[in-house]
Amino acid sequence: MKWDWGAVRDFMPQFWEGLLVTLQALALGSLISFTLGLVWALLMRTPTRWVRWPVGVVTEFVRDTPLLVQLFFLFYVLPEWGIAASALTTGVVAIGLHYSTYTMQVYRAGIEAVPPGQWEAATALSLPVRHTWTAVILPQAVRRVVPALGNYVIAMLKDTPLLMTITVLEMLGEARLFSQEHFQFTEPLTVIGVAFILISFPASLLVRALERRLAS
């Protein structure tokens, strides 16, 4: 196997650009999935079956089908529907939507883990529903779910290369561009592989440490 350090050096400027796009997509995707997931989780707790049922079916469907096909769907169908969005925006929305169906489960578990006494106390104090949620339930639930959400941020990081398929130049996109121009595949692909490990491994250690701290 030949290894060319020169190619690594030449790739670096493009690598940093790709990393920036990857991190941008990750940050925005996380934000969408965190908010939307909470919305789904709250909708699933409404007393009306006519709300719970469609939300349940749609999120189940989104969770069990490939993100890649969902990306293609949004990327090619949105323009047909007259919605003009950039590739990055489309990709971020797809990632956020896909992972919101996972974070929704996390929030649900977190909400269910709040002791019943807390609900009863809120009822006894005759707190309005909105205050029960914002002042009593959610602050306790969200703290518990932080590590689990962290795991999904790591999973999202590893799904950002899919954006390459809809022309977003994140890390893998830049690596592919470089290798097509210079006909050197080994170095750029290895560099970004290592970059993924260097980000995700410390991140998963951090999540595990958080879990332990919350458990004790």
Next chain:
Amino acid sequence: MTSGLWEIVLSGVWVTIQLLLFSALLGGVVAFVVGIARTHRLRSVRFLAGLYTEVFRGTSALVMIFWVYFVLPPAFGWQLVPMWAGTLALGLTYGAYGTEIVRGALNAVEPAQREGGIALGFTPWQRMRLILLPQAVPEMIPSFGNLLIELLKGTALVSVMGMGDLAFSGNLVRLALQESAEIYSYILVIYFVIAFLLARLMRGLEKRLKQPTGGAA
């Protein structure tokens, strides 16, 4: 959609199912071998197995697929048939996720069970085969069911390399139809149906495996 286009979709379904089957088999072998190695008493074995898990879980599955397709051939002088390249990349990646399931389930078996095996003079392999695995495997099934659905979704990634799976044939049909919403809706529904059937299958398997350990045996 004309019947010719449906034929393309059906051949894509077949490729996806084959790929799913092969990479699930490879992934299962990897999960058990590396997962059991992670509970080994030798520190060095545990370390190597842990390293494997971190490397293959830490990189993105799509990056791994690119690596298998573009780096392996010039590096080792041979090129894999797309089906085996896809199987290798997916099996090794999702197998790494499986190691955590195996390790967790083995660790969840009561320590007294292991001690009982030692007291009876079982060899480590006998303890694993006769005491630990029969109790741990039923516990693994729900997690493996989830992982199998993740793997199904992961198979779509090979379409990026031009392998004619379901996602790829969806793209072909889109180009033929010049219309996206219809075909992608069909493709998503087909994936969902496969995922649904897999989930059912795993639930049935779980029920069957859990029956004998009810204490009545």
